[in-house]
Amino acid sequence: MNYPWIEIAKRIQALAQSGLTYGDNCYDIERYEALRAISIEMMAYFSDTEMEKVRDLFANETGYQTPKVDIRGVIFQGDKILMVREKIDGCWSLPGGWADVGLSPAEVVVKEVWEEAGYEVKPLRLLAVIDKKHHPHPPSPYHIYKIFIQCEITGGGANAGMETSDVGFFGKDELPELSKDRNTLSQIYAMFEFLEDQNKPVLFD
Template identity: 60%
Template structure:
C-alpha cells in the first residue's frame, strides 16, 4: 500500500468534513460530515497505529475552515557550515525552528526559535524557500504542513542548547549528522547550501 497516497486521501477527507461542519446549516448534512470525519479518523488510526483518542485529538479536533499548519526554520551559516540543533525527542539533528506562533511574524518566529533552541541572537533577513511537506521525503505526517526557511545572521549570543534541544553545532555540507527527518531532510539542507553559494538564487516555491 502506498502510505503517502493514502495519507493524502485521509487528510483530504478530514479537511472536507471539517469545512462541511463549519458551514452547513442542515442537520442531515452535519450527520454526514461527522461520519466522514469518523472515517478519516479510522483511516488515520489504521495508518499510524496510534490509539483513537490520540488520533482524534491531533488530527480531527480543530474547527473552522481547514488550512495547512506552518513550520518555520531558521538558516544560519558560519564559515561555510550550517547551524543545526539536536532534538531531545529523537536524538537527531535539524535546522532550528518549529510551529509558527500566533502573534509572531515568520521572521519573528525564526528569531525566537533560534534563540530558544540554539542560544543565538540573530537578525532574519531573507526568505529562502516555502515548501509543501508532501513534496519532500519526510515520514508520513497527520498534519498538512507548509515549511518556511528564512536566512538569518548572528548578532550575538553563543551556541547553547535549550529546553527541547540537547546540543548545538555547525556542520559542513559533506559532513551532515543523522537528521530528524520529520523536521528537516538532507535535500532541504543541501538546498540551503545552494543559497550560501548563490546569494541571488530565487526563492524556492513548491
C-alpha cells in the same frame, strides 16, 4: 505504510471540518461527523496508530482547515550551517518550529533560534517556501508548509533549550543524522546552494 491513503484521509478530514464549520442542516452535520469519523479510522489503520491518539491529533480543530506553518532558521558560520539536536528523537535539524499566532515569520525565526540554539539573530532573506508532501518526510496527520529564512548571528552563544540537547555547526560533507520529520538531506543541501550562490531565487512548491 500506505502514504496515498493517509493523504486521502487528510483530504476527507478537511472536507468534513469545513462542512461542520459552515453547515446549518442537522442532517448534513450528522453526515460530516460521519465523514470525520471515517477519516480518523482510515488514518489510524494506515498509520498503525491508536484511534484515540489520531482523534486528538488529527481531528481536533475547528473552522476552515488550512495548512500548518513550520519556520526554520538558516544560519551559516563560514561554510558550516547551524543545527540543533532534537530531544524528541536525538537527531538534528535546523532550529525552528510552528509559527505562532500574533508573530510574523521573521519574529518567529528570531524567537525559535534563541530558544533552541541560544543565538540572537537578524533575519536577512526568505530562501524557500515548500509543501512538506512534496519532499521525502515521514507521513504527517497535518498538511504543512515549511518556510526557510536565512539569518545572521548578532549575539548570544551556543546554548541548548527545552526541546534541544545540543547545538553545532556542520559542513555540507559532515552532516549528522537528521530529524527527517523536520528537515531532509535534500533540503539542507538546497540551503548550502544559497550560500554558494547569493543570487539563487527563492525555492517554492
